[in-house]
Amino acid sequence: MASFRKRGSYWEYRISYVDRRTGKYQLKSKGGFKTKKEAELAAAAEKIRIEERGFAENGNETITVYMEKWLEVFKRPAVKLNTYLVQERTVRRNILPRWGNYRLKDITRTEYQGWINELREKYSEGTVRRIHSIFSSAINDAIHEFGILRGNPLQKIKIAKDESEDAGKIKFFSVEELNRFLAVCVPAKHAKYQHSRHYTALFTLLARTGLRIGEALALTWDDIDLVKGTLSVNKTLIYPLNTDPRVTTPKTKSSIRIIKLDPETVRVMKEYRLNQKETILRYSFKRSELNLVFHQQDGRWLRINVVREYMKEVCRRIGLPQLSPHALRHSHAVHLLEAGATIKYVAERLGHASIKTTEKYLHVTQKIEKDALALYEQYVR
Template identity: 65%
Template sequence: MASFRKRGCTCKKKHCTCGAKWEYRIKYVDRQTGKTREKSKGGFSSKKEAQLAAAEEELKINQFGFAENGNEFVQNYMDDWLEVYKRPNVKPITYSVQERNVRLNILPRWSRYRLKDISRTEYQKWINELRQKYSEGTVRRIHSIFSSALNDAVHEFRIIRENPVQKIKIPKDTERKQQLKYFTKDQLDLFLAELKKPQKNAKYQHSIQYFALFSLMSRTGIRIGEALALTWDDFDPENKIISVNKTLVYPLNSEPYLSTPKSKKSERVIKLDKNTVNIMKKHRINQKEVVVRYPNYKATDENIIFHQHDGRWLRTNVVREYFKEVCKRANLPILSPHALRHSHAVHLLEAGANIKYVSERLGHASVKVTADTYLHVTNKIENEALDQYSRYMEH
């Protein structure tokens, strides 16, 4: 509640002529301490001017609710920044990524700090430590989220004067080849062959679902979320295509939901080879056979291509764990399902596919993303092409 008074008035008249200035005083509860605080400002020529300024200030206090002068704790600030200012304004999948990075990486390190206590040097040390654990891209994502939040603290909420983490240097990847994880052609053959072997303790031994899922991913390069979101309406065996127009998001401790693909280019139609089409056809028949064979295995009401025994979408964490188990059984490097996407891209490039075609097939935002990601493969192709050219010119 704001109150107003005229300071230093000497004429005591209704319409002051002595040039005294008006000031406002606002009382509010500091949510950090629970105590009543007061904010005042003077120097206004009229009461009306003071009232307008006070109304604007009250709006900021009520709307933002953050402690001033950088005294807000990072934990409180990030919680509200995510829930109030990000969740309503970004795609669910984007919010999920931001929330996960805040919860798992930012808050464990900075939650007990006040915004004003974050120093550039300490932050840079933290970034350097993160690079020992994560890739350059992952660290850039974490930094981008925190820096964006602090930019809002400066320009939107005006609770700190400047962003302390601007112009931070993120150590670059120097060995991209070693960091890119994928199966060679022979390794992929071993992996898929292992999926066909019967497992004595398997609950649904006659199901070929995982063989179909991982075969599709390895022959198309689709992401795990895109694969798990597929329905049979997306599969066109006659034209040998599969349509990618959604992705499954499975947040921690929450219900799964469908979202739009990662980017505009991610929405695409992918041509399938004959072998993959046949595998998908077999899976469709097998899916119905499994429902008949096992009493507790239910058909899906959503026409889902890959689903749990109760008819719901497969959980991404379950798929990842199963993938690792198959890697162990086949004595292969323990990778993740995303390695199938990299494998498909590498195999296409090594087979001589045009990089623009590979980029479009993967749904990358640009050809540059594809070239940067598979730099060692494209360099190898360029060197081989130059060798062939040299041999041609020498004869």
């Protein structure tokens, strides 16, 4: 309810309302309006803002209450599900345990900087920057979207850089290392399912197409044309925390693409398609109702963490760096560029939204520079 009164030459409005979380009455007032009409219009606008945001005034909201609503109102509708889940998990695991009981206005730059310093002792620079980015973004919205905070104490925070030798380096296999790895991606000597070759096919496909692991695990046989030698990427598999896996649209619009398969990959996938049928019959596996290219014994999707651990085990077995499946995507990009492929082609093949993402691979190999200088020397002779 709004009331108005004239104080001297100016008008003032007063709005009383019930806070929806505490059930207590709140009062908001503002003066300095030249006419009653101006005060009425301003009061009407403020009532709308109060109803929309539903937060306590002047930063009295607790971080827990604010962050939960911020995620629901601003993040869930605006970003891909997987991105939202990463942000939600970061808030729940990292931000709320430390700041949940604080009010928004209680955060100080000094205390926050100390917390960032503590995080940096436990986590990598990239992880700390992600945590900070999410929290700072939420505080900015408290200022500019909800109007419940005047300033952002999280600005100009210093995050110690990672000075280690491998910091920021793209991890990939050389051609020789990749060939060694793929040659032993078969069941170990005493493994239960000796006949299965699904890991051979999976890692070969990742290494020779640059697919993301989620894109590969979401594939059905309908997505692969082994006659034309093409593969369609139109979905990806994600594993939301504590819920069943689900298939969703790819990371970006540019991720939807058709990839040309080289003859060796076509050969491997043809052999695997036959091997998959034989394996299902031999071990009484359940057939995939979704016609999945890669699946578990029960016909459901392979789990990303299981694939990751298997890859590390193979790397340990033959003395290679213990890289993740994403390193096979990096390897494919580097090998394409070393072979002379253009940046534009590699960007389109990998489904990068920007060529700038692809350009990072130019800095990880000396072969490109060496070949370029050799071509230059030959040209100017």
